[in-house]
Amino acid sequence: MKRPLIIGHRGASAYAPENTMASFKKALALGADGLEIDVQMSKDGHLVICHDERVDRTTDGTGAIQALTLKELQKLDAGSxxxxxxxxxxIPVLEDLLDCLRGRNILLNIELKNGIVLYEGLEEKILEALGIYRMEHCTVLSSFNHYSLLKIKGLNPRIKVGILYVAGMVRPWEYARSIGADGLHPIYYSVRPEIVAGAQTHQMPIYTYTVNEISDLEKIAGMEVAGIITDYPDRGRNAVDKI
Incomplete structure (x- = not known):
């Protein structure tokens, strides 16, 4: 049985402030096989790593990311x-992380946060950055905005993309294949044995989020998914080590 990869959700966000370099480094130190991050775009077109469309929750500032320049964003305290x-x-930019990961055998899952704010040119900028750092081969792009994934495939058919979804889907591998996607990224409680079996039969890997409780981690780890996205990379590592 192939053991699933353990992917740090926004880094090791149970132990360090999410989507910061401290969180990413902590995840790697805890044995994560990969990192899941969220990318948005500043007012002046920089790729910034942050989950929310606003900075209010995770910094000492306020306002929408799309209304702030990179200089303004990087004046904020994202850790206190x-x-x-x-x-x-x-708040890091994507290039900060790509530089940190250069030469490492790490899977990078970039979620494009363009479901609420439709950042024009986001797909092109991310693909350009991955090309510069030569990291297309170890990156998966995901989004709840599946039109964005279609666009990415049109720009670069070789890049891997995964559909994010919450609701239970019937034969999700068929839908994913119909839009050219390479993987399924469902919320963990919609992962059932029959879904895993069908996905495996159709060569559609499952990367499920966000699995944090030890009992859930152990259950999912035994279902032969490709990857588990978790705030606790150490718990995830322990779960797969028991297989």
């Missing part, structure tokens, strides 16, 4: 909300 230990942590 989590713990004083991380005071001064910054």
């Amino acid at each position: 909300w989590f713990s004083k230990e991380f005071k001064g942590e910054k």
Whole structure:
């Protein structure tokens, strides 16, 4: 039985402020096989790593990312909300992480946060950055906006994309294949044995999110999914080590 990859959700976001370099480095230190991140675009067109469309929850600032320049965004403290230990942590740009991962055998899952704000040119900019750093081969792009995934495949058919979804889908591998997707990224409670079996039969890997409880991690780890996205890479590592 092939063991699933353990992918740090926004890094090791149970232990460090999400989507920061501190969180990414912590995930790697805890043995993560990959990282899942969220990318949006600043007012002046930079690729910034942040989950929310606004900075209010995860920084000491306020406002929409699309309304702030990179210089304004990087003045914000993105760590103190989590713990004083991380005071001064910054919102990173995608290139910061790509530079950190250069030469490592790490899977990078980039979620394009363009379901609410339709950032024009987001797909092109991400593909350009991956090309510069020569990381297309170890990256999967995902989104809840499946039109964006269609666009990506049109721009670069070789890049892997995965459909994010929450609701239970009937034969999701058929839908995914119909739009040229390479994988399924469902919420964990919609992952059933029959879904895993069907996906395997149709060579459609499953990367499921966000699995945090030990019992859930152990259950999912035994279902032969391709990857488990978790806030606790150490728990995930322990779960797969029991297989």
